[in-house]
Amino acid sequence: MFTAVTSHAAEPPAGEPPAAEKSATEEPAAQTTNDPSISPEHLALRLDPLTKAELEVEAEAWQEILKAKASEVAAAEIAVRSDPSPEEKDALLKSISALQKEKDALIDRFEIVADAYEVKGGDPDPFKKYAAAVGGIKTDVTDVSSTWFYVTDWLQSKDGGIKVAIDILVFLGVMLGFWILARLISRLVKNFLSRTARMSRLLVNFINKIVGRVILLIGLIVALGVAGVNVGAALAMIGGGAFILAFALQDTLGNFANGLMLLVYRPFDVGDAVEIGGVTGSVHEVSLVNTTILTFDNKKVIVPNKNVWGQVITNITGMPTRRVDMTFGIGYDDDTDLALAILHKVVKEHELILQDPAPSIRIDALADSSVNFICRPWSKTSDYWTVYAEITDRVKKEFDAAGISIPYPQTDVHLHTVDKVIPSST
Numbered sequence: 001m002f003t004a005v006t007s008h009a010a011e012p013p014a015g016e017p018p019a020a021e022k023s024a025t026e027e028p029a030a031q032t033t034n035d036p037s038i039s040p041e042h043l044a045l046r047l048d049p050l051t052k053a054e055l056e057v058e059a060e061a062w063q064e065i066l067k068a069k070a071s072e073v074a075a076a077e078i079a080v081r082s083d084p085s086p087e088e089k090d091a092l093l094k095s096i097s098a099l100q101k102e103k104d105a106l107i108d109r110f111e112i113v114a115d116a117y118e119v120k121g122g123d124p125d126p127f128k129k130y131a132a133a134v135g136g137i138k139t140d141v142t143d144v145s146s147t148w149f150y151v152t153d154w155l156q157s158k159d160g161g162i163k164v165a166i167d168i169l170v171f172l173g174v175m176l177g178f179w180i181l182a183r184l185i186s187r188l189v190k191n192f193l194s195r196t197a198r199m200s201r202l203l204v205n206f207i208n209k210i211v212g213r214v215i216l217l218i219g220l221i222v223a224l225g226v227a228g229v230n231v232g233a234a235l236a237m238i239g240g241g242a243f244i245l246a247f248a249l250q251d252t253l254g255n256f257a258n259g260l261m262l263l264v265y266r267p268f269d270v271g272d273a274v275e276i277g278g279v280t281g282s283v284h285e286v287s288l289v290n291t292t293i294l295t296f297d298n299k300k301v302i303v304p305n306k307n308v309w310g311q312v313i314t315n316i317t318g319m320p321t322r323r324v325d326m327t328f329g330i331g332y333d334d335d336t337d338l339a340l341a342i343l344h345k346v347v348k349e350h351e352l353i354l355q356d357p358a359p360s361i362r363i364d365a366l367a368d369s370s371v372n373f374i375c376r377p378w379s380k381t382s383d384y385w386t387v388y389a390e391i392t393d394r395v396k397k398e399f400d401a402a403g404i405s406i407p408y409p410q411t412d413v414h415l416h417t418v419d420k421v422i423p424s425s426t
Helices: 040-047 052-080 086-119 125-134 144-156 161-194 201-226 231-248 250-265 305-309 336-349 381-402
Strands: 273-276 279-286 290-295 300-304 313-315 321-323 326-330 360-366 371-376 378-380
Touching: 040 086, 052 086, 052 125, 086 125, 161 201, 201 250, 201 279, 250 279, 250 290, 250 305, 273 290, 279 300, 290 305, 300 305, 321 381, 326 336, 326 381, 336 360, 336 371, 336 381, 378 381
Parallel strands: none
Antiparallel strands: 273 279, 273 313, 279 290, 290 300, 321 378, 326 371, 360 371
């Protein structure tokens, strides 16, 4: 039971005018303190129509009630520390526990009044600081029995340990449900988007991740709200700090913007071989802020998106077909017509070489040590390295069989004997 502190209007003495006729300057009486155990919901509804001035009166009245209850708790705590008998100490500790719960309930209602006062333009800081000052238990940690009593009492309390445990379980349960929902919806979205031929794998993966993370974020907000956390205040704090974060995370936001450009214009896709800023490899993943490239010797390189979009991008496998450029050299004393015939034969017989566009095979240069031929057939991009390796191997064997040499750089040094004439002396 709460001890109500109320102001009751007494009958005016003889000759004194009725209350309605008193001066307008008299302070109004509190309207919500008649029942200190009023539910927080009903209290908030009763406070809603009150003005700023009236709410200040309400806050001061609730502060007086809280002060009286805090005084009772303080008196009981003093009595506990005055070396009472074990029986008296046990009774006092139980009394403090009950008084503490009443005080905590009053603090909750006092803070509701202070919040309403703040909404109407008042300054709630003095009230909130007072509530924070009188809150909690002022226990002597050196008194083991008292400390143990407070801890076990809090753990067993419906408003203490039990409530916290339930809130944690509810939070985890809601988060687990939203995690399962996020996985399910992400999978459905990915399957749906994958059927769209014009949408790249990068964009599909990006949308899939965004959908999952948005659902988890919504789940976090819902879970915090269900667990009793003031989500509105947290969101307001995040919104207030967003401007500062924008300056602190300029590079990250720039990478995010460039990442969106990569997803929209699609200069490459997952699995494409690319060369970006001196890094050559296969595209593994594009996140909100960076691109992951696996080099051909299996090194993982993470490149910020601003460095990707701001550099020249060479998509090595971006086209379905590709020209295979090869150069072969023979000696000056070898038969060039026979070498051309062998090259045409090797290219024509290879099953992976495309006939359209037609291969280009001809003499390209008379180099220092060799006559060079260019051999440029076309193949599917996926067959490029197979064609390159097999054609090179086959040409070497065919040249060897035909007696055509493949010279290496060399320098011929010719020595001449010169007779030296020695002039006779006179």
